[in-house]
Amino acid sequence: MEAKNEENRIKKYGGRLKLYNTLSRSEEVFVPLEEGKVTLYVCGTTEYDYVHLGHGRTYAFYDVLVRFLEWLGYDVFYIQNITDVGHLEGDVDFGEDKVVKRARRERKHPMEIVEFFMRKHFEAVDGLKIKRPNVMPRASAHIPEIIELAQTLVKEGYAYVAKGSVYFSVKKFPEYGKLSGVKPDEVLPGARVDVRKEKKDPRDFALWRKAPEGYVLKWSSPWGEGFPGWHIEDTVFILKYFGPQCDIHGGAVELIFPHHDCEISQAEVITGVKPFVRYWVHTGLLTINGEKMSKSKGNYIRLEEALRKHSPEALRLWMASTHFRKSLDYNEKDLEAAEKNVERISNTLGRIQDSLEEVPEEEPVFSDQIEELKENFVEAMLDDLNTSKALSFFFQLITSVNKAIDEGKYSKEDLEVAEKTIKELGEFFQIVPEPGERGFGGADIELVNSLLNLIIDIREKARERKDYDTADKIRGELGELGIVLEDTKEGARWRITSTP
Numbered sequence: 001m002e003a004k005n006e007e008n009r010i011k012k013y014g015g016r017l018k019l020y021n022t023l024s025r026s027e028e029v030f031v032p033l034e035e036g037k038v039t040l041y042v043c044g045t046t047e048y049d050y051v052h053l054g055h056g057r058t059y060a061f062y063d064v065l066v067r068f069l070e071w072l073g074y075d076v077f078y079i080q081n082i083t084d085v086g087h088l089e090g091d092v093d094f095g096e097d098k099v100v101k102r103a104r105r106e107r108k109h110p111m112e113i114v115e116f117f118m119r120k121h122f123e124a125v126d127g128l129k130i131k132r133p134n135v136m137p138r139a140s141a142h143i144p145e146i147i148e149l150a151q152t153l154v155k156e157g158y159a160y161v162a163k164g165s166v167y168f169s170v171k172k173f174p175e176y177g178k179l180s181g182v183k184p185d186e187v188l189p190g191a192r193v194d195v196r197k198e199k200k201d202p203r204d205f206a207l208w209r210k211a212p213e214g215y216v217l218k219w220s221s222p223w224g225e226g227f228p229g230w231h232i233e234d235t236v237f238i239l240k241y242f243g244p245q246c247d248i249h250g251g252a253v254e255l256i257f258p259h260h261d262c263e264i265s266q267a268e269v270i271t272g273v274k275p276f277v278r279y280w281v282h283t284g285l286l287t288i289n290g291e292k293m294s295k296s297k298g299n300y301i302r303l304e305e306a307l308r309k310h311s312p313e314a315l316r317l318w319m320a321s322t323h324f325r326k327s328l329d330y331n332e333k334d335l336e337a338a339e340k341n342v343e344r345i346s347n348t349l350g351r352i353q354d355s356l357e358e359v360p361e362e363e364p365v366f367s368d369q370i371e372e373l374k375e376n377f378v379e380a381m382l383d384d385l386n387t388s389k390a391l392s393f394f395f396q397l398i399t400s401v402n403k404a405i406d407e408g409k410y411s412k413e414d415l416e417v418a419e420k421t422i423k424e425l426g427e428f429f430q431i432v433p434e435p436g437e438r439g440f441g442g443a444d445i446e447l448v449n450s451l452l453n454l455i456i457d458i459r460e461k462a463r464e465r466k467d468y469d470t471a472d473k474i475r476g477e478l479g480e481l482g483i484v485l486e487d488t489k490e491g492a493r494w495r496i497t498s499t500p
C-alpha cells in the first residue's frame with residue numbers, strides 16, 4: 001500500500017467529517033468502524049463497452065474522497081469490482097448477459113471482450129488522473145465464494161433452488177427496500193412477462209442462474225452448470241475483504257434500487273450484523289446539454305473522447321465544481337471555462353516562480369490570509385465534500401496571490417506558502433497541471449523547455465523588428481501542436497493546452 005501522509009490530521013479534524021447517508025437520508029458524522037482505517041467499496045463497471053463520462057464523474061468523485069480521507073490521515077482500503085459475468089440487459093430475468101451479447105455480435109470469446117474493455121477502462125481513468133483502487137476483484141475469479149454464499153443462503157432458508165437457478169426470497173427479509181424506500185407493492189416489475197415463472201415472488205432476485213444450452217460463460221455448481229446473478233458479487237467481495245461491515249459504499253444513484261437493496265439483504269440475513277454498510281454515498285446523474293446521456297439519443301460521450309477534447313485537469317475541475325450528489329451537466333461552455341481556470345492556476349504558479357527571483361518584502365504579508373482560506377477550504381470539504389464551495393476558496397487564494405504580485409506586496413515566505421497550498425489543495429481534484437507530465441511522450445522536459453524558450457526568443461526578435469507575420473506564424477503553429485504562448489508582464493510564457 002502507498003505511503004500515507006506523514007502528518008496525521010485525524011486528531012484535529014476527526015469526528016468533523018460529515019457525509020450524507022442515503023440510508024438515513026441525512027447528514028451524519030463519519031466515524032469509521034476501526035480507528036484510523038476506512039473501508040470503501042464502490043460499484044465498478046460491467047466490461048462490455050467503453051467507460052463513459054458518467055463513470056468518469058463517479059470515479060473521480062471517489063478519488064477526491066479517497067485523497068481527502070488520506071490527507072486527514074486515514075488508511076483507506078478501497079475496493080472497486082469489475083463485473084465480467086452475470087449482468088443482464090435491462091436487469092430483467094430474460095435479458096441477455098451484456099458481455100456475452102457483445103461477444104456473440106463480434107464473434108469473440110466473452111473474456112476477450114472483457115479484457116479489451118478493461119484495458120480501455122484503465123487507460124481512460126488513468127488519463128483522468130484517478131488513482132486506482134487497492135483491489136479490483138472480478139466476479140469470474142470468485143465463483144467458488146459466490147457459490148458458497150448462495151449455498152449458505154439456501155441452507156439458512158433465505159433462498160431457494162428452482163429449475164437449476166437459485167433465487168433470494170425477498171419475503172424472508174422484511175427490511176428489503178429500506179435503502180431506496182421502495183415499498184413491496186411498488187417493486188413489481190413493470191413487465192410481468194420478464195419474470196421467470198419458477199420464481200415464488202416476482203421481486204425475488206437470482207443469486208445463480210442456470211446456463212442455457214450451448215452457453216459459453218458458465219461454471220459447475222451444486223445446481224448444475226450456470227453463472228452468478230449480478231447482485232451477489234459485491235456482497236461476496238465485501239464479506240471476503242472487509243468482513244460483515246463496510247464503512248462507506250458508493251456508486252451512482254441509479255444503483256440504489258434494486259442493486260444496493262439486494263446487496264444489503266444478502267449480507268444482513270447471513271451475518272445478522274446491521275447495518276451492512278455504515279454510510280451509503282451515492283453520486284448524481286450526468287446530463288449532456290441538459291439531457292440524460294443515452295446511446296439512443298446519440299449524446300453518449302466516452303471518457304476517452306472527452307479526454308481527447310479537454311485536459312484531465314479541466315475535466316476534473318468541471319466535475320468538482322458541482323456537488324457530487326447533484327446532477328452534473330456536460331456542455332462546452334462550462335468546459336471552456338474550466339480550461340481557462342486551469343490556465344489561471346498554472347499561470348499563477350508560473351508567476352510565483354518568476355516573482356521569487358526578486359522579492360520586495362522581508363516579512364510575510366499575506367501568509368495568514370492563505371492559512372485562513374485553506375481552513376475554509378477544509379471546512380467545506382468536511383461538510384459532505386462540498387467541493388464547489390471548497391473550490392471557491394481555492395480560487396480566492398489564486399486571486400489573492402495575483403493581486404499581491406501585481407501590487408508588489410509579498411515576501412519569499414508568502415510565495416512559498418502560496419505555492420505549497422495551491423499544490424496541496426489542488427491535489428484533491430488533480431487540477432494543477434504539471435507541464436512535464438504529459439504531451440511530450442516522455443521527452444526530456446528540460447530540453448523541451450530550452451527549445452521553446454529559443455522559439456519564444458526568435459518570436460520576440462521578430463516582433464521587435466515588426467515582422468508580425470513571422471511572430472503570428474510561430475504562435476499559430478505552436479497552437480496547433482497544443483502549445484499556447486501567453487504574453488505576460490514578465491514576457492511570453494508557454495503552456496500545454498492538451499495532448500497534441
Ligand SMILES: [Zn+2]
Nearest residue numbers: 043044234259
Ligand atoms: Zn455493484
